[in-house]
Structure formats: structure tokens, C-alpha cells
Amino acid sequence: MSGTTVHPTPARREKATGPSPLGWGLTALLREWGARVKAAAADLPQGSRGYQVLREVIDSQPPNQATLAARLGIDRTVMTYLIDSLVESGLVERTPDPLDRRARRIVITEHGRNTVNEIDAHVAEAESGLLAALDPSEREQLLGLIERAAGGLVHDDERCATAARAID
């Protein structure tokens, strides 16, 4: 979200010698995704992340904060502030978890559900704009591949570099 314009595949771009296009492409796409979804979800606090949390609250049956944090890759201390502002806006509520009195179940409010429903349409537009270079079947493909690749990141915790700090 810096004042710069993405400038891909410019005239002077040669063949990619090394393995960088993955990181470059992911970065460019995620930056644009964040900017577009932030605009689409301008009604929400916390921009695109507020939207992601709300979607997750709806899709999972009411999760607790730790689950939300783990699933979205957000620190649990940050999740506290995130939920705070969503509660202030009346989009979600913290309810006690009858099975674990330490935990709070985060449930969507009627207002929250309506808001997300409206925003979903705008986000869908934003996302198809983001993938404008691909035709519909390719978008499906990309979505599927991304989800599978990302979904595969669970079980190699003991092997990779992140593990060390992730475990701590």
C-alpha cells in the first residue's frame, strides 16, 4: 500500500533466470487483493483483515479467538484488538464457551451477517477484477491450486524453517 504502481513484465524484463517469480507474483497479487478488498469492505473496521475474520466467523461454526488467530495466521494478541473493533461496530459478539470457560466464542450478529452479505458481492467483483487476465476456468484452476497448496502447509511443521519459531 505504498504509493507505487505495480510494474510487471516491463520491456526490459528478460527470462527469469531463477526461482523468484513465485514470490513476486504472490506479493503483487496479495498487495492488490488487500487494496481492492479494503476498498470493497470500506464499511468494516480493520480493512481486508476485518473482512477475513468475519468470513471465518461465519464459515466456521462460532470459533474462539485462538482458533481464528491460528487459522488466519494472526497473532493472538492482535486478534484481541481486531475482535474489539468488530464488537464495537456491532458485527460480532463475544459469548462464553460453555465447554471451556477460558474461551470466548465469536458469533456473528444479524447486522454482521447482513453487512458481510453485501460486501461479499463487492469482494467478488474485486477478485474477478484482480484475476482479469484469466478466463473463468483458469480462475477456478488457480483458486483450486492455491487452496490445495496452502492447505498442504499443515503437516510439515517439524521439517521446515518456520517450525523453529512457530513451535517456540
Next chain:
Amino acid sequence: MSGTTVHPTPARREKATGPSPLGWGLTALLREWGARVKAAAADLPQGSRGYQVLREVIDSQPPNQATLAARLGIDRTVMTYLIDSLVESGLVERTPDPLDRRARRIVITEHGRNTVNEIDAHVAEAESGLLAALDPSEREQLLGLIERAAGGLVHDDERCATAARAID
């Protein structure tokens, strides 16, 4: 790089009602990519971004800082510090641009080239680990789709939400 473990596709995940999996998948993949490449490029300053800059310096014929910044989506003020530390480490040099005395061409040094060559192998490993859930042909597919989608983000500047702030 928070002390959290990604926790995708957990037991309680239902069908995705809305359009969030794209943002979720991109975020998870990019976070892991950054962590793994940072480990793979531990010799470099500035982690995965130092690597990205070096790769770009090699792939483009010596670019100036503004070009690098635009292409990688990094603010030009940040690029100054980035290049500073790469110069300190002897990986690149700032040379005057004969065609524009304001600009500095960033050229890779012999040491820089050797270093990147070594790291490339580790990064390639890191990336195939990242995409372990996909078979080789699917990885190719994903790479291609990501590059095309990201490459398509150039010409809609006057239409989308980012434009406003990108233009400024």
C-alpha cells in the same frame, strides 16, 4: 512471522460460503514463502526482500532504484535502505547512469552473483517444499497462472481502488 502455526482446512471448516479463500490462500502461501526464503537466504541482509532485489538486479539489465521499487512494489524511500545494506555487504554496486546523471544503476558484483547462485538452489528447494501438495505439472500450472494474473495488473490503473492512492 508471528508465533502461530497455519491451521488450514481444519475439521470444522465448512464449504466456503463467500469469496475469501483467495485472500486466505495467498496470505498463507506468501507468509510461508517469506519464512522459507528468509531461511534459505540467511546469508543475505534484508531476508527474502534482499533476495528478490538481487534476483531482479540480475534479471533486468542493470536497473535504477526507481525501476526496482516500482517493479517490486516497494517504496522508493525503502529501496534506498535496501540497496544501502546490499552495497555494504558487497553484493551490488551503485554506478552512475551515463544517460541520466540523477539515476544510479544497480549492478550485481561478482560476489553478489556467486551468492545468489548458491542461494537459488536453496530457494528452489524451499519453493518446492512450499508446493509439496502439488505434483510437478500442477506447480507449473500454478506458476504460470500466478504470473499471468499478476502480470495483468498493469493496465487497469484508472479503474480500480488502488488507482486513487497509486496516482496521488
Next chain:
DNA sequence: TATTGTTATACTCTATAACTATA
């Protein structure tokens, strides 16, 4: 002893503006 959630602090990024030297 481990975990959920909260708070406070410090640190790291990033954004903004101002300045120079060129064009």
C-alpha cells in the same frame, strides 16, 4: 503445567514530507 484471553512495552516496518541534483 499448559492454554485462553488481555494488556503493556518495545520494535520493525511503512508512509509522508522535505530536500538535492538533475532533467
Next chain:
DNA sequence: TATAGTTATAGAGTATAACAATA
């Protein structure tokens, strides 16, 4: 006037550690 590069400052975002309540 606009652009390339630099620098300084402020702000947003993030990590770390400590704590209370519960498991």
C-alpha cells in the same frame, strides 16, 4: 515543472513478555 535519490520523522503494524483465569 517533473523525476531520481536521499534523509528525517511520525505512524501503523508486529512481536515479546507478563498477567489472570481456567483447564
